[in-house]
Amino acid sequence: MSKLRVRHGENEIEIDGSDQFIKKQLEAFYARIGPVAAITSPATIKQQLLDEPSGPKKGKAPTPAEFYKSKGKKDGLSQLLIFARYLEEFEGKAEFTPGDINKLVKDAKLSKDIHPQYFSNGVKQGLLRKHGRKYSLTLSAEEVLASM
DSSP, rough: OEEEEEEETTTEEEEEEEEHHHHHHHHHHHHHHHHHHHHHHHHHHHHHHHSSSSSSSSSSSOOOOHHHHHOOSSSSSHHHHHHHHHHHHHHOOOOBBBHHHHHHHHHHSSSSSOHHHHHHHHHHTTEEETEEEEEEEEEHHHHHTTTT
């Protein structure tokens, strides 16, 4: 009689029994979690974010308003992140100024510019990096945007 405990990501199994029984249970366990664990593990998601090609995508780019509406968020910091992602994804700008963001806000016909305090909050929360007068998205911001 043997005892075995295996943890794979968030999946876990503990088996007591003969070696043959343990082998059979492990095969069933890995058959059940194999495809799911490969797709949803945090390391895989982070790698997918890092592997995304930077720069403009091919095909017709949506307007800033269409891109903003597709995300469905309305608070100031989310607006900032969404428009920053638009600049990165469709205009190929990895670094941006508040003026670049507010130009997109005007193109999207929103009623107000994004207040400078949202840029400060983004830096404090680790969603933006500041380079002199320019900003860029962090990996944390990419993860937040991927969940929108």
